[in-house]
Amino acid sequence: MSEYFLPVFVVIVTVGLSWPLGRYxxxxxxxxxxxxxxxxxxxxxxxxxxxxxKTGQSWQQYCRSMLTFNILMFVVLYAILLxxxxxxxxPDGKTSLEPSLAFCTAVSFTTNTNLQHYSGxxxxxxxxxxxxxxxxxxxxxxxxxxxxTALSRGxxxxxxxxxxxxxxxxxxxxILLPLSIITACLLVLCGVPMTxxxxxxxTTLEGDAQTIARGPVAAFVAIKQAGxxxxxxxGPNSAHPFENPTFWSNVLETMAILQLSMATVWMFxxxxxxxxxxxxxxxxxxxxxxxxxxIGCVLESAPxxxxxxxxxxxxxxxxxxxxxxxxxxxxxxxxxxTSTSNGSVNAMHDSLNPLTGLVPLSAMWLxxxxxxxxxxxINMFLFVITGVFLAGMMVGRTPEYLTRKVEAxxxxxxxxxxxxxxxxxxxxxxxxxxxxxxxxxxxxxGSHGFSEILYEFSSxxxxxxxxxxxxxxxxxxWNIATGLVMLLGRFVPMIAPLAIVGKLAxxxxxxxxxxxxxxxxxLFGIVLIGTVLIIGALQFLPMAVLGPVAEQLGG
Amino acid sequence: xxxxxxxxxxxxxxxxxxxxxxxxxxxxxxxxxxxxxRHGSLIVSADGTIVGSTLLAQSFSRPExxxxxxxxxxxxxxxxxxxxxxxxxxxxTERASEIIGRLRLAEGELVxxxxxxxxxxxxxxxxxxxxxxxxxxxxxxxxxxxxxxxxQLIGETRYQPVFPGFGAEPLVNVLELNLKLDHLSK
Numbered sequence: 001m002s003e004y005f006l007p008v009f010v011v012i013v014t015v016g017l018s019w020p021l022g023r024y025x026x027x028x029x030x031x032x033x034x035x036x037x038x039x040x041x042x043x044x045x046x047x048x049x050x051x052x053x054k055t056g057q058s059w060q061q062y063c064r065s066m067l068t069f070n071i072l073m074f075v076v077l078y079a080i081l082l083x084x085x086x087x088x089x090x091p092d093g094k095t096s097l098e099p100s101l102a103f104c105t106a107v108s109f110t111t112n113t114n115l116q117h118y119s120g121x122x123x124x125x126x127x128x129x130x131x132x133x134x135x136x137x138x139x140x141x142x143x144x145x146x147x148x149t150a151l152s153r154g155x156x157x158x159x160x161x162x163x164x165x166x167x168x169x170x171x172x173x174x175i176l177l178p179l180s181i182i183t184a185c186l187l188v189l190c191g192v193p194m195t196x197x198x199x200x201x202x203t204t205l206e207g208d209a210q211t212i213a214r215g216p217v218a219a220f221v222a223i224k225q226a227g228x229x230x231x232x233x234x235g236p237n238s239a240h241p242f243e244n245p246t247f248w249s250n251v252l253e254t255m256a257i258l259q260l261s262m263a264t265v266w267m268f269x270x271x272x273x274x275x276x277x278x279x280x281x282x283x284x285x286x287x288x289x290x291x292x293x294x295i296g297c298v299l300e301s302a303p304x305x306x307x308x309x310x311x312x313x314x315x316x317x318x319x320x321x322x323x324x325x326x327x328x329x330x331x332x333x334x335x336x337x338t339s340t341s342n343g344s345v346n347a348m349h350d351s352l353n354p355l356t357g358l359v360p361l362s363a364m365w366l367x368x369x370x371x372x373x374x375x376x377x378i379n380m381f382l383f384v385i386t387g388v389f390l391a392g393m394m395v396g397r398t399p400e401y402l403t404r405k406v407e408a409x410x411x412x413x414x415x416x417x418x419x420x421x422x423x424x425x426x427x428x429x430x431x432x433x434x435x436x437x438x439x440x441x442x443x444x445x446g447s448h449g450f451s452e453i454l455y456e457f458s459s460x461x462x463x464x465x466x467x468x469x470x471x472x473x474x475x476x477x478w479n480i481a482t483g484l485v486m487l488l489g490r491f492v493p494m495i496a497p498l499a500i501v502g503k504l505a506x507x508x509x510x511x512x513x514x515x516x517x518x519x520x521x522x523l524f525g526i527v528l529i530g531t532v533l534i535i536g537a538l539q540f541l542p543m544a545v546l547g548p549v550a551e552q553l554g555g
Numbered sequence: 556x557x558x559x560x561x562x563x564x565x566x567x568x569x570x571x572x573x574x575x576x577x578x579x580x581x582x583x584x585x586x587x588x589x590x591x592x593r594h595g596s597l598i599v600s601a602d603g604t605i606v607g608s609t610l611l612a613q614s615f616s617r618p619e620x621x622x623x624x625x626x627x628x629x630x631x632x633x634x635x636x637x638x639x640x641x642x643x644x645x646x647x648t649e650r651a652s653e654i655i656g657r658l659r660l661a662e663g664e665l666v667x668x669x670x671x672x673x674x675x676x677x678x679x680x681x682x683x684x685x686x687x688x689x690x691x692x693x694x695x696x697x698x699x700x701x702x703x704x705x706x707q708l709i710g711e712t713r714y715q716p717v718f719p720g721f722g723a724e725p726l727v728n729v730l731e732l733n734l735k736l737d738h739l740s741k
Contacts, residue, residue: 005722006722050561052561053561064558065558069561131575168569169569177573188585191596193594193596195595202607204613205734206617210613210632212595218585219582234635239637241676241680246716304642307651310651312665312671313666314668318672319637319640322674323682323726324726325716348638351637444641444644469636469637470641
């Protein structure tokens with residue numbers, strides 16, 4: 001059993017830390033009454049951010065502010081990537097990106113996806129990494145936290161959703177920044193490079209030249225993990241020894257993936273004043289997470305199938321894995337990174353055993369097992385409403401959620417937001433699998449090639465960013481298609497819930513009676529799991545059979 | 556219009572804090588806490604040339620050196636990556652047979668899995684202790700030293716990623732082992 005030390009340790013410590021961190025998130029994001037120093041800081045920030053940052057906003061104003069800022073984020077990064085060769089901090093002379101790749105990359109980092117059709121150490125200057133990509137890793141994650149805070153305020157019954165600009169700045173400066181500083185310093189101590197010097201050229205013992213790319217890696221990796229961004233400094237992400245040099249750096253980075261997403265659930269409970277309801281949601285998420293990790297670890301302990309005919313000592317599947325992280329590390333990370341829409345990897349997902357590959361795929365299909373910072377909770381909110389609605393229908397009562405009636409208008413929005421995700425994945429996969437766009441890009445033959453296409457669209461729609469990287473996806477059709485999928489997959493499920501909550505908050509509160517369906521009980525937990533699995537997973541079953549299952553059975 | 560102004564101001568503020576101040580703080584910390592390692596844990600020989608990085612594998616193919624795991628990118632540290640092959644792909648079988656041929660296994664001997672599979676980065680600096688031990692005979696022949704001395708050297712280089720029994724096997728850093736080997740021969 002001791003080989004499961006890593007997942008057990010990670011789960012216990014992150015769950016333990018999520019509680020105090022959740023308290024801190026409320027202090028940082030929703031400062032209702034917290035002393036004169038904080039008030040002075042808040043008014044100073046509001047003053048600097050300008051007129052639009054001074055007042056509370058309705059959900060419409062909140063969304064408009066968020067979109068304006070996000071469009072600006074996109075424009076700035078797109079411009080940086082296209083003019084890279086003229087910027088400072090470019091010791092290795094990187095040139096500008098091809099326009100469709102720059103589009104895909106700019107969308108990818110604006111939407112907190114970090115799908116990378118480029119390889120960091122090959123294509124990016126230090127300036128682009130720090131002032132383009134890393135900047136967006138902060139503010140796109142902050143956008144998610146801000147949206148979750150606004151949602152919680154709405155569900156608390158407030159019609160004032162807060163101020164979007166203030167919220168994004170709070171999430172950036174008070175949450176992501178301190179967390180990243182702590183993580184980055186610990187990573188430096190583990191041996192992660194932090195230098196502004198260009199690549200080093202070594203002469204190996206056998207006399208060859210080895211060019212060693214490096215840079216300000218520690219700073220980058222910390223926010224990549226903490227903000228559920230996942231875009232690596234180097235191509236192989238946290239499998240690269242410079243991003244993740246030791247067993248313990250791997251433990252730290254795995255915890256950093258989960259930490260904020262877990263704490264957000266407690267923040268939601270505190271702001272809405274419904275801790276038991278939050279505990280039920282947390283419990284459902286944790287149950288799904290722990291069972292996925294368990295299944296992943298067991299499946300990945302099987303040997304590499306193509307070595308079966310050779311004189312190889314029995315071992316777990318080691319293709320695409322690093323030895324220093326230990327045996328349970330790859331599966332634990334694969335589940336964590338796809339549950340939370342982080343998307344960093346410490347092993348190549350393309351080389352996971354066929355059925356293991358299905359575990360990260362289903363985590364992205366559900367996209368609610370803690371989920372991306374902020375947005376995971378927002379996605380879960382859609383399933384919560386659906387669960388409440390289904391339960392209400394079963395007993396023949398108008399469903400209510402947190403004292404507000406859920407009616408046809410809200411349910412329509414819920415369904416739109418829920419259906420966007422499968423429509424993007426299934427539609428995109430169908431289009432590319434049936435045309436040469438997909439067929440010419442796959443690396444492995446047969447059903448595994450299909451899985452590569454399926455994974456790429458799942459990753460884009462879930463704003464995850466990991467990939468079955470054998471796929472040759474840096475082509476114009478792939479860049480544009482995944483770019484559009486990422487945009488829709490980010491903003492529809494983020495704005496629709498705010499609209500729903502806006503409508504709910506405007507309704508009169510109905511007092512809770514003995515007949516009210518309670519959302520803070522174990523029974524509701526079961527309803528919620530059922531809703532998530534049936535509505536979230538069942539529609540993907542045919543794809544799962546065509547891809548990973550077919551490969552497992554046939555090859 | 557107000558939204559755009561506030562967005563621009565937020566851009567400026569966050570760029571200064573996240574992209575300039577934050578990396579500067581970490582850089583400052585690294586200069587104090589890890590002044591050497593922060594450049595990539597480079598190994599510099601007595602005459603000042605860079606030999607490699609302890610964290611990264613480099614190519615070894617001569618019989619007198621221990622060999623690292625195979626690399627899908629030929630040990631490039633400027634364009635790293637894994638094979639991304641499905642574990643069911645025939646190409647893995649072909650690559651493994653080729654390596655097994657070069658290792659010249661004794662009758663009935665099994666090769667360790669890490670020596671025939673590529674790592675995620677193509678730069679995994681480690682092999683398992685068994686993988687090093689099974690190469691000791693070849694290296695000893697090529698260097699005309701005793702196998703026992705090499706087994707002892709492997710024992711000295713042995714690296715335990717986490718407390719024994721907690722899910723990670725003892726490993727050997729190939730570059731460190733080969734450096735010691737050269738030192739031994741001199």
